[in-house]
Amino acid sequence: MNKLIILFSLIFPLLSCTNKTESCDKSDFKCLQKLMNNHVIKKMSYWEKFHNVPINERVFVAPKEVIQYIDLDNQKNGFQNKPFAPKVTKDFMNDIKSAIDEIPSTVKTLLDKKFIGVFLVNDLGGTGYTDRIFNEKGEAVASFVVLDYQVLQKRSANEWATWKESTPFKSDPTYSIEAIIQPKESDNRKYAIQYILLHELGHVISVNKNFHPPWGLPPSHIQNIEKYKFFKESWKVENSNYISKFDSTTMPKRKRVVYYFGAQLESNQMQQIYSDLENTNFPTLYAATKPGEDWAESFVTYVHNVLMKKPFSIKIKINGEVIKQFKLCWGSPRCANKEAILSKLLGKS
Ligand SMILES: [Zn+2]
Structure with a gap:
């Protein structure tokens, strides 16, 4: 859900x-x-x-x-x-x-x-x-x-993605994020809907599959964690909570990543957070929030970028100047095991 x-x-x-x-x-x-x-x-x-x-x-x-x-x-x-x-x-x-x-x-x-x-x-x-x-x-x-x-009704694809990716950070006129998920000439409402829908369809496809534990099942009730192969790449259960394998090493601020409401990160932390993310196997920052979102974000970005050959980049700017560009991990070693699961499910066109 x-x-x-x-x-x-x-x-x-x-x-x-x-x-x-x-x-x-x-x-x-x-x-x-x-x-x-x-x-x-x-x-x-x-x-x-x-x-x-x-x-x-x-x-x-x-x-x-x-x-x-x-x-x-x-x-x-x-x-x-x-x-x-x-x-x-x-x-x-x-x-x-x-x-x-x-x-x-x-x-x-x-x-x-x-x-x-x-x-x-x-x-x-x-x-x-x-x-x-x-x-x-x-x-x-x-x-x-x-x-x-x-x-x-409101936003084109890139406007929507830019708004979404800005929400974990407190507003500051110096720092900004620009997300690009659609070429300029086709940056319209239809492709915002398509991207949003593909994320939700990732959740639909996960029903009755063992990519991750079912939504709503308390971590303490999981009988056999070994069967959730996708989940196991990034997550574990500790003290009846899902935590990522990177929380104590490469991504210590992961728990402060909160989308849409109640930003907990300062804007001057954008560059560090995205550098940390590059040392994990999460394809996007939203993927790092929950196991189910990890799956849905992996699904949407794989379909969008690998199968449909559409762009995905996050640019971090100081006073309008790009200081960092984040790209998806498909095709790179850091996400190879997750990519193998997606490729088996979806193939590669
Ligand atoms: Zn979702």
Whole structure:
């Protein structure tokens, strides 16, 4: 599960849940989680009507049940956002369908049965969100993606990536970051959507695979860590927490990397953080935040840069002058073991 922007409220009033028969106090995490676990959208039978169309047609305005579920999740997380169905323009629908259409066929093949579709809402409380669906045996079998329609209207691909990569650092007029993920001539909304979606699709593809422990499973509950081969390249469990193998050596400030809300790093630390990152096997800084994000960031950057041959670079600047340029690790020894897993899954065009 993933949320890209974190907005939270300090107000926790008593409220009625949107489920007509039950209600929870907003601070009652267990009650809200129970309503979510038992929600109609967690069952595969709910999704059949969305599932039986080609992949690039699986884009929908979120139905009321999905909106209700996201609302519960926002309440559980203390977010004030109240999701509602957007009026989606034809242009936007064309952009998102075309963005999906251009995704490599190897990715579409992996997605087919697992990918329910993309559901658009307003006021999601984030840019993107992915959650799992279970079969009668309680096994995770598929996933759906929710995207915020209003948020996606705003930025081109490079504007979005620059904004995202700037968020871990406190604002300072001297230091800046520029991220480039799309050539200038095609730097538009459609390719921002495609990149954001590919990250979420990485989460979808991880369902029922052992790239990393399942989302939501407490580290102390993991039975056999040896089976998570991708995870094991960078992570371990210590004192019931996931920590990276680099925390005590090459990347001591990793735990201070917080995206979207509540920057904990000073801007003058940009250069050092990215130099530290080059001594790890994380492909991006966001990958260093959590095991699931490590997988999704590895997936999106591999598909985007290696399979689709699109650019990726992060430039760190002082007063507008580039002082450091960070590039992806695909093709270099530091990420060779992770690349072997991705290459086996996706091939190389
Ligand atoms: Zn993610």
